[in-house]
Amino acid sequence: MAVHSTKMDLALAAIHDADLPHPGGELLDCFIRQSVDREQAAAYLLQKCSSDRGKAGPAAFLADWTELILAFISEGVGRVHDRSIVCDITSRDGAKCCISGLDSSLADPLIVVRIFPESPQQLDPPLREMLDAFLSPSLKDVALTAETGNAPENLWLVRKSVAEAFSQGYFILRFQGSKDYRVDINRTGAPTQPPIVNEVRRLRRGSFTDHSGSGMAVPAHSALQVLGRFSQSIRWVLIGREIAQRTKHTSTKFAFPSSRFLASSCTAILTAIWRCVPAAFRVAIYRRLAPLGRYLYGPSCSLHVQRLPFGLYLKRKNLDWHQSLVNEYGALELVRHHTHVTAPRPLDLVSGADDSYLLTSAVSGYHIGLCIDIMSDAELADVARDLQASLVEIRSIPKIVAPTFEITNAVGGACYDHRISAGAVYDEARGDFFGPFENEDDFNNILRCGALPEVVHRGGHRVVFTHGDLNMRNIMVKDGKLSGIVDWENSGWYPEHWDYTKAHFITKRHWRWLRMVDKVSEELGSYEDELATERKLWEYCF
Known part of the structure; x- marks a missing residue:
C-alpha cells in the first residue's frame, strides 16, 4: 500500500477512491489545489468526510462545495451603463481591456463591468466554515464584504467577450503586489471555449494604473484574488451543467474545422503520380506548405507536425531521426492492411539534405x-x-x-x-x-x-x-x-x-x-x- 505523507496526499487519494460522477472528482480536487493553504483544506475535507461511511461523505461534501461555488457565479456580467461612470473608468484604464490589453472594436466593444456583481453575504454557517478552510481570513473577509456597487475599485474596463469569459472562469489574474499582475488562461473545457480565449496573449502581463491622473482608485486586487481562487471550480461547475443538459441519447458534438478529405480511390492515383516527381522538388514544396499550414491553422500540438490544406498532415524530422518516419510509414501500412482501425493513410516519405518528411491523410476529430x-x-x-x-x-x-x-x-x-x-x-x-x-x-x-x-x-x-x-x-x-x-x-x-x-x-x-x-x-x-x-x-x- 502506498504511503501518504501529507494530509493533501490522503485527501486526494480519498477523492480518487470515491469515484464520483464527472466532474465531481475534479471539483473536490479544486477545493484542495486552489485553496490558500492546501494542508488546511485537505484536513478539513478529511474531517468532514470521516463521519460518513463509504462514498456518502465525499458526495455530501461535493454538494456543499458546489453550493458555495454557485454563490460566486454571476448570471450576467454586471455591466454599468451610466455614461459619466463609463467615461471616468475608460479614462482611468487607458481605453484598453484590463485583461486582454486589446482596444475596442465594433463587434466586441469595451464595456465597464463590476468585478463583484453580487456578494455572497447570506451564506449558511456550514458554507462559511467551508469558505474559511478554503481562503485565508483576509480573503474570506473580502469575499463576504466586498464592494458590489459602482465604486471605482469594483469597476474595470474589459471587452464584452472578455467579461463573459471571465465570469465563466477562463481568465485568472495572478498578482505580484497590489497592482502588477499576470493573466493566466484556464483552458479547461476546450474546444468549446469562446474564441476570445485564443486571442489573448499567453501569460500577458499588466498593471492597474490611473491613466487619467485623477487619483481615482484602481480595481481591488483582493477581490480578483478571491475570484481567481474560484475560477477553476467555476469552469467545472459550468461543464457539469453542460453535461447534465445533454440527453443520454445525444453525443458531444464539436465544430470540427471543415476540410476536404481526399477520396480513397483518388488518393492512391494522386499519390502514385506525386511520388514520381523528383524528391528535391517534393521537399521544396513541403518546406513551403508547412508555413502556409501554420498561417491557416496555427501550430499543432507537436513541434514536428503541421496541418495542411486538403485534409493532410506533414511531419518533419531531422535526418538523424529519419528511421522513425520510416517506421511510422511502415506501421500505418500494417494497420491499413491487417485491421479496421482508423489511422492516417501514409502518402509520401521523402528526405532532403537536412530533413525528412512524412505526408499523411488526416483523422477527423x-x-x-x-x-x-x-x-x-x-x-x-x-x-x-x-x-x-x-x-x-x-x-x-x-x-x-x-x-x-x-x-x-x-x-x-x-x-x-x-x-x-x-x-x-x-x-x-x-x-x-x-x-x-x-x-x-x-x-x-x-x-x-x-x-x-x-x-x-x-x-x-x-x-x-x-x-x-x-x-x-x-x-x-x-x-x-x-x-x-x-x-x-x-x-x-x-x-x-x-x-x-x-x-x-x-x-x-x-x-x-x-x-x-x-x-x-x-x-x-x-x-x-x-x-x-x-x-x-x-x-x-x-
Missing part, C-alpha cells in the same frame, strides 16, 4: 486531451470500449519481418522509444535507436538501472504489435466516439504490457485518463506488477 473535460462518463466509457477493440486488432497483426528478432520496430529494425532512451546512457553512434532484440530478456536488460540491480521485468510475456505512445494527443474523438489513432512512430513488436505501462509513463497525473487506460487494459491482461516495476525505475531515473 479532436485529440481526446482537448475534449475529455467535457465528455460525460458514458461517452468516455464508449471511447474506452472502442479503444479496447482497436487494441485487440492491433495486437493481432502478424510479425513477418526480422524473424530472428523478437522485439523490433514495425519494419523489423531498431526500436525508437522515448521511454527507452530516457533511461539509457547516450551513445552517439547508436543515437536514440535501440535493438532490435533477439528476445524479451535482452529488451528488459536495456531498461534496467545499475543502481537498482534487483529491479527488473520478468520474462515470459507475449510479444504483440504495439502503438507505443498512447496518450491524450494521439487518441482522436469526434461526437463523443473514438475516431482514430495517430502518431505511430514508436510502434513495433513489444511485450504485451508496453502500451499500458507507457500510457502511465507519459501521463502521470490526469487520473480520469489513467482510469480509462486501466479500463481499456482489463480485457487485455493484468499488468499491475509490470507497472510497479516501471514506476520503481521511473522514480529513480527521472
Whole structure:
C-alpha cells in the first residue's frame, strides 16, 4: 500500500477512491489545489468526510462545495451603463481591456463591468466554515464584504467577450503586489471555449494604473484574488451543467474545422503520380506548405507536425531521426492492411539534405486531451470500449519481418522509444535507436538501472504489435466516439504490457485518463506488477 505523507496526499487519494460522477472528482480536487493553504483544506475535507461511511461523505461534501461555488457565479456580467461612470473608468484604464490589453472594436466593444456583481453575504454557517478552510481570513473577509456597487475599485474596463469569459472562469489574474499582475488562461473545457480565449496573449502581463491622473482608485486586487481562487471550480461547475443538459441519447458534438478529405480511390492515383516527381522538388514544396499550414491553422500540438490544406498532415524530422518516419510509414501500412482501425493513410516519405518528411491523410476529430473535460462518463466509457477493440486488432497483426528478432520496430529494425532512451546512457553512434532484440530478456536488460540491480521485468510475456505512445494527443474523438489513432512512430513488436505501462509513463497525473487506460487494459491482461516495476525505475531515473 502506498504511503501518504501529507494530509493533501490522503485527501486526494480519498477523492480518487470515491469515484464520483464527472466532474465531481475534479471539483473536490479544486477545493484542495486552489485553496490558500492546501494542508488546511485537505484536513478539513478529511474531517468532514470521516463521519460518513463509504462514498456518502465525499458526495455530501461535493454538494456543499458546489453550493458555495454557485454563490460566486454571476448570471450576467454586471455591466454599468451610466455614461459619466463609463467615461471616468475608460479614462482611468487607458481605453484598453484590463485583461486582454486589446482596444475596442465594433463587434466586441469595451464595456465597464463590476468585478463583484453580487456578494455572497447570506451564506449558511456550514458554507462559511467551508469558505474559511478554503481562503485565508483576509480573503474570506473580502469575499463576504466586498464592494458590489459602482465604486471605482469594483469597476474595470474589459471587452464584452472578455467579461463573459471571465465570469465563466477562463481568465485568472495572478498578482505580484497590489497592482502588477499576470493573466493566466484556464483552458479547461476546450474546444468549446469562446474564441476570445485564443486571442489573448499567453501569460500577458499588466498593471492597474490611473491613466487619467485623477487619483481615482484602481480595481481591488483582493477581490480578483478571491475570484481567481474560484475560477477553476467555476469552469467545472459550468461543464457539469453542460453535461447534465445533454440527453443520454445525444453525443458531444464539436465544430470540427471543415476540410476536404481526399477520396480513397483518388488518393492512391494522386499519390502514385506525386511520388514520381523528383524528391528535391517534393521537399521544396513541403518546406513551403508547412508555413502556409501554420498561417491557416496555427501550430499543432507537436513541434514536428503541421496541418495542411486538403485534409493532410506533414511531419518533419531531422535526418538523424529519419528511421522513425520510416517506421511510422511502415506501421500505418500494417494497420491499413491487417485491421479496421482508423489511422492516417501514409502518402509520401521523402528526405532532403537536412530533413525528412512524412505526408499523411488526416483523422477527423479532436485529440481526446482537448475534449475529455467535457465528455460525460458514458461517452468516455464508449471511447474506452472502442479503444479496447482497436487494441485487440492491433495486437493481432502478424510479425513477418526480422524473424530472428523478437522485439523490433514495425519494419523489423531498431526500436525508437522515448521511454527507452530516457533511461539509457547516450551513445552517439547508436543515437536514440535501440535493438532490435533477439528476445524479451535482452529488451528488459536495456531498461534496467545499475543502481537498482534487483529491479527488473520478468520474462515470459507475449510479444504483440504495439502503438507505443498512447496518450491524450494521439487518441482522436469526434461526437463523443473514438475516431482514430495517430502518431505511430514508436510502434513495433513489444511485450504485451508496453502500451499500458507507457500510457502511465507519459501521463502521470490526469487520473480520469489513467482510469480509462486501466479500463481499456482489463480485457487485455493484468499488468499491475509490470507497472510497479516501471514506476520503481521511473522514480529513480527521472
